Amino acid sequence: MADPADSGLHRGLRAALLLAASALVAFGLVALVHEGTRDRIAEAAHRQALARFDEVLAGTSYDNDLLADSITLQDPETAGDAATVIAHRARRNGAVVAVVMEIVAPNGYSGPIRLLVAIEPGGKVLAARVVQHKETPGLGDFIETRKSEWITRFTGRSLQAPAPAGWRVRKDGGKFDQYTGATVTSRAMVAAVARSLALYERHRDEVLAPTARIAP
Amino acid sequence: MTPASILRAGFRDQNPGLVQLLGLCPLLAVSTSLGSGLGLGLATLTVLMASNGIISLVGRSLPGEIRIAVFVLLIAALVTSTELALAAWFPGLHTSLGIFLPLIVTNCLVLARAESFASRQPVTHALLDGFAMGGGFLVVLLLLGGVRELLGHGTIGADLQSLFGSAIPFEGLRLFGSEHGFLLALLPPGAFILLGLGLAWRQARMANQGPASERSSNEPVRSSLPPVGGVAS
Numbered sequence: 001m002a003d004p005a006d007s008g009l010h011r012g013l014r015a016a017l018l019l020a021a022s023a024l025v026a027f028g029l030v031a032l033v034h035e036g037t038r039d040r041i042a043e044a045a046h047r048q049a050l051a052r053f054d055e056v057l058a059g060t061s062y063d064n065d066l067l068a069d070s071i072t073l074q075d076p077e078t079a080g081d082a083a084t085v086i087a088h089r090a091r092r093n094g095a096v097v098a099v100v101m102e103i104v105a106p107n108g109y110s111g112p113i114r115l116l117v118a119i120e121p122g123g124k125v126l127a128a129r130v131v132q133h134k135e136t137p138g139l140g141d142f143i144e145t146r147k148s149e150w151i152t153r154f155t156g157r158s159l160q161a162p163a164p165a166g167w168r169v170r171k172d173g174g175k176f177d178q179y180t181g182a183t184v185t186s187r188a189m190v191a192a193v194a195r196s197l198a199l200y201e202r203h204r205d206e207v208l209a210p211t212a213r214i215a216p
Numbered sequence: 217m218t219p220a221s222i223l224r225a226g227f228r229d230q231n232p233g234l235v236q237l238l239g240l241c242p243l244l245a246v247s248t249s250l251g252s253g254l255g256l257g258l259a260t261l262t263v264l265m266a267s268n269g270i271i272s273l274v275g276r277s278l279p280g281e282i283r284i285a286v287f288v289l290l291i292a293a294l295v296t297s298t299e300l301a302l303a304a305w306f307p308g309l310h311t312s313l314g315i316f317l318p319l320i321v322t323n324c325l326v327l328a329r330a331e332s333f334a335s336r337q338p339v340t341h342a343l344l345d346g347f348a349m350g351g352g353f354l355v356v357l358l359l360l361g362g363v364r365e366l367l368g369h370g371t372i373g374a375d376l377q378s379l380f381g382s383a384i385p386f387e388g389l390r391l392f393g394s395e396h397g398f399l400l401a402l403l404p405p406g407a408f409i410l411l412g413l414g415l416a417w418r419q420a421r422m423a424n425q426g427p428a429s430e431r432s433s434n435e436p437v438r439s440s441l442p443p444v445g446g447v448a449s
Contacts, residue, residue: 023289
């Protein structure tokens with residue numbers, strides 16, 4: 001038999017080795033599953049994103065991979081993460097037929113609201129849809145199409161109709177009805193759509209530039 | 217310990233949701249609809265059975281100093297794997313459950329069963345216990361989710377297809393328009409109130425069965441819980 005100090009060391013070493021082995025097994029399991037699901041997850045995410053884009057594009061047909069054909073715009077008038085807006089271009093035969101903006105309304109009632117706004121080249125809204133929000137269920141979730149039609153009122157609007165000063169909720173002297181009891185949410189939504197239109201106007205040439213890539 | 221007694225413990229006498237009150241955070245947060253309740257319930261059940269099975273095989277050979285650490289490692293690996301699998305095959309459900317999927321790691325129900333049951337029992341009993349406890353949790357999630365969806369939206373199972381894919385042959389039932397929904401049921405206070413009513417119902421049933429049966433089924437619950445199980449999460 002070894003002396004007690006030695007056996008204590010032995011015991012500790014054995015425990016440490018067992019713990020390291022368990023960590024390796026756990027790591028191996030996660031790595032295997034990750035490897036086995038990676039392609040499917042990417043594909044599922046791609047399909048989910050495309051389905052959302054098709055909804056705002058409202059039947060506009062296009063022939064490019066609009067998830068890959070995107071540019072990042074910076075909004076100098078907004079602070080933080082919401083300042084970065086991604087614009088995806090839907091093209092037919094190389095010409096842009098619609099632009100889909102991924103925009104964040106930073107001032108929702110309970111956190112940011114992420115939405116997609118599709119704009120046709122002339123500057124009119126094709127459709128807007130909420131991708132993610134944390135607004136109060138039953139009160140602020142009227143912005144989802146399955147709860148109410150409210151968000152469809154942006155379709156066909158542009159910075160000319162109404163004029164920029166009209167891009168406010170009625171309570172603030174604008175042209176958009178706020179949803180009763182959820183003025184903060186309505187305000188955030190109207191401002192976000194107006195902001196995506198203004199950004200589009202400012203970067204129109206950049207966004208509408210013909211594709212530089214050689215077709216695959 | 218017989219298979220029947222293990223099943224009875226999980227679904228009734230030591231039900232995680234109504235008696236042990238383990239995993240209340242996900243239970244209250246996710247049970248806004250039948251579909252999301254079903255999703256989280258099944259995910260928890262899967263993790264619980266897998267962790268119970270593996271831990272029953274390796275648990276006894278582990279020295280006490282590192283036992284809990286190894287359990288947590290294994291549970292975390294299983295939860296991550298489950299989460300990846302859901303993202304691959306049920307993306308709708310994965311998005312809807314969000315943070316509560318990875319948080320199954322911190323559901324003290326899983327660690328409590330590993331430590332207090334699976335590590336001391338043969339693998340068949342451990343698997344059955346995982347099924348019974350996970351099933352008991354699932355039933356409470358389904359009941360709470362179903363009632364909250366019905367009161368709040370006027371529907372039952374309306375989001376099953378969007379969560380589990382359009383292969384589900386059930387489109388959901390609408391009993392009344394969502395504009396007549398009882399908003400409180402969908403908000404966290406409603407979840408607490410409804411769970412409280414569920415607990416009261418269970419207590420009333422226990423009281424009716426007389427003090428003897430109450431002692432036999434309630435007391436062992438408290439004493440059999442390992443210290444870690446007492447940490448609410």
